[in-house]
Amino acid sequence: MAGPSGDRLIRVDMTHQTATVEDFPEDWKLLGGRALSARILVNECDPACDPLGPDNVLVMAPGVLSGTMAPTSGRISIGGKSPLTGGIKEANAGGNPGQDLMKLGYRALVVTGQPSDPDARYAVEVTKDGVAVVPADDCKGMWNYALIEHLGGKYAASASFISIGPAGEMRLAGASVACTDADQDRRPARHAARGGLGAVMGAKGLKYVAVDAEKLAGRRPADMKSFSTLCKGYSKDFRDSPKAKVFEFGTSSVVPVANMLNTFPYKNRTEGQSPDVETLDGKRIVESFETRGGGMHNCMTGCIVQCSNIVHDKDGNYKTSALEFETLTLLGANCAIASWEDVADLDRLCDEIGVDTIETGAAIAVYMDSGGMEFGDAEGAKRILKEIAEGTELGLAIGNGALSIGKKQKHHRIPVAKGQALPAWDPRPLKATGVTYCTSPMGGDHTAGLIVNPGLPPEQFAQASQESQVINAACDSSGFCQFLQPTLPEIAEFYSGLYGEEIGKERVADIGWECLQDEWKFNSGAGFTAADDDLPACIREEGVGPGGALKFDVAADVIAQAKNQRFGPSDTFWTTKATG
Ligand code: SF4
Known part of the structure; x- marks a missing residue:
């Protein structure tokens, strides 16, 4: 038989705490990750459902190539109806659970229902012997790192984990889903962060998923020899190409370029450049490797890019990992917090509590901008993050995201798209990216279709955005x-x-296109209309750059083109690279 055989799909019913396994449909063999999640949600989830109720469906789906020897191919998509946007959501993460699920032959884990006791906690265990739902009340309220340490004493060293922190258990709309990385210590530092899918997991009473593929070999391709040749050749070409240099020191190295392009938002996006660009530059992190240790690593087995940084404190002890450009921007520059070390502390706290660093950074910046606290107050920001876990009124409002705290403060400047905070890449200098934020089923999400080309002619905005969305959805x-x-x-x-x-x-x-169609269909059913395909007044009316001249001024009919008509391929379509 050609290709991997015996692919299966896990169904977990959290109402009755049961798990079953069924064959994976042959005609879905090219659906994985985001496209598979979208197809399952369109088929099985009522788009009008309460995202935190029993009718929401939580999907965990590795990609088509995950578990094979294809380089850097083990991402796992988490999908469901978002409590943040009210629409469909997919967020994906590295780490090893995606690789391990696929080595066991599982194309997806689909979680439905809800336990009758909201205080009960459960776990799903996936091994070569089968799938089981087990009680996990002993893990209730645990922060992510303590949880994984606890699980390390319970499961084999070969297991990987998908988990939520207290924010997910509290069902907060900014809650993330953590995946453990490939390091021996299995750190819960890789997050499917956006859109509050941690809250969906929490609402299902699911604290963690443990996947143990032991020493199983990867999925077998149709012809091992030729597939192996393809993988080796691709890896060599990548390492020899300029692409290998782009993320050599992680995404944090783009800080100076972003600042130059007026897309390093400062003080709740009232400016596009930060005076703290030097102290937030990823170069400072790289310099710290020499004296403190840490360095670059691969977050999942088989990654040849190795863009993830491991950050140590002054005493040489591990502090956090994957201190990314987006985090340095939203929790750093956008809050006028000038020190990368403070941002590293905030990043660790977000990973511990299990919240999205982009959404949470944006929420804190909105709170600062509304007069709730001073811009630049790093210790205050750390206190607020702890308040999320404590469940104070302020902590809950921040943990529910930028729109939540903005409404509470009755603030006028809330930079969100479809209820989700805008990421670092700013739609005013990068207007085609702004078209993505308007039309993407995901809301404000740079990974949905990023176009870093400030000189792009306006007549190309819609097509560039659509093509980037198709390429990224396929990726x-x-x-x-x-x-x-x-x-x-x-x-x-x-x-x-x-x-x-x-x-x-x-x-x-x-x-890629059919994935977008599925997602737009879901969002229509959830009540979204063309009026939702826009950016807020603060992005349309307040400018950044010289003289505040850069505003998001793309007309509604241009925005609509990115979604309502499929363009024929542009000259660059087949050579454009996925990027986020
Ligand atoms: S280390 Fe970087 S490139 Fe590799 S899988 Fe993780 S995020 Fe992707």
């Missing part, structure tokens, strides 16, 4: 990390090699 369905920067023809080549049949680049593009 997020493959299991490839966006930082590998694959093109659609490259993804097609890997699919062809895996299944031993010709799968064209056009088919892969269609998968």
Whole structure:
């Protein structure tokens, strides 16, 4: 038989705490990650449901290539109806659970229902012997790092974990889902962070998923020899190419470029550049490796990019990992917090409590801007994060995201799209990216379709955004990390090699487009209209850059084109790389 055989799908019913396994539909074999999650949600989840109720469906789906020897291909998508946006949501993460689920032959884990006791906690255990739902009340309220340490005494060293912190258990709309990384210490530092999917997991009473693939070999392609040749050749070409240099020191190294482009937001996006660019530059983190240790690593097995930094404190002890550009921007510059070390503390707290660093940074900045506290108050920001876990009124409002705290403070400047905080990449200098924020089913999300080209002519905004959304949706369905920067023809080549049949680049593009169609359909059912495809007044009316001249001024009919008509491929479509 061509390609991996015996693929299966896990169904977990949290109302009755049961798990069953069924065959994975053959005609879905090219659906993985985001596209698979979208298809399951469109088929099985009422888009009008309460995201925190029993009718929401939580999907955990590795990519099509996950668990194989394809480089950097083990991302796992978490999907469901978002308590933050009220629409469909997919957020993906590295770490090892995606690789391990696929090594066991599981294409997805679909969680439905809800326990009758809201205080009960459960876990799902996935091994080569089967799947079980077990009580986990002993883990209630645990922060992510303590939880993983606790689980380390209970499960084999080969297990990986998907978990939530207290924010997820409290069902906060900014809650993330953590995945353990590939290091021996299995740190819960890789987060499917956006859109509050941790709250969906918490509402289902699910504290963690343990996946133990032991020493199982990866998934077998149709022809091992030719697939192996393809993987080795691709890896060598990548290492020899300029692409390998882009994230050599992680995403934090783009800080100076972003600042130059007026897309390093300062003080709740009232300015596009930060006076603290030097102290927040990722170079400072790289310099710290020499005296403190830490360094770059791969967050999941098989990653050849190794963009993830490990950050140590002054005494050489581990502090956090993957201190990213987005985190340095939203929890740093946007809050006028000038020190990368303070941002590292905040990042660790977010990972511990289990909240999205982008949403939470934006929420704190809105709170500062509304007069709740001083801009630049790093200790105050740390206190607020602890208050999230304590469940104070302020902590809950921040943990529910930027829109939540903005409404509470009756503040006028709340930079969100479809209820989700805008990421670092600013839609005023990068207007095609702004079209993505308007039209993406995900709301304000740079990973949905980022175009870092401030000189792009306006007549190309809609097509550039649509094509980037298609490419990124296809990438997020493959299991490839966006930082590998694959093109659609490259993804097609890997699919062809895996299944031993010709799968064209056009088919892969269609998968990306059909994924978007599924997601837009879900959002229509959830009540979204064209009026929701816009950015707030503070982004349309308040400018950044010289003289405040850069505003988001893209007309509604141009925005609509990105969604309502499928463009024929541009000259650059097949060579454009996925990027986030
Ligand atoms: S490229 Fe970076 S984020 Fe992506 S899998 Fe590798 S280490 Fe993780």
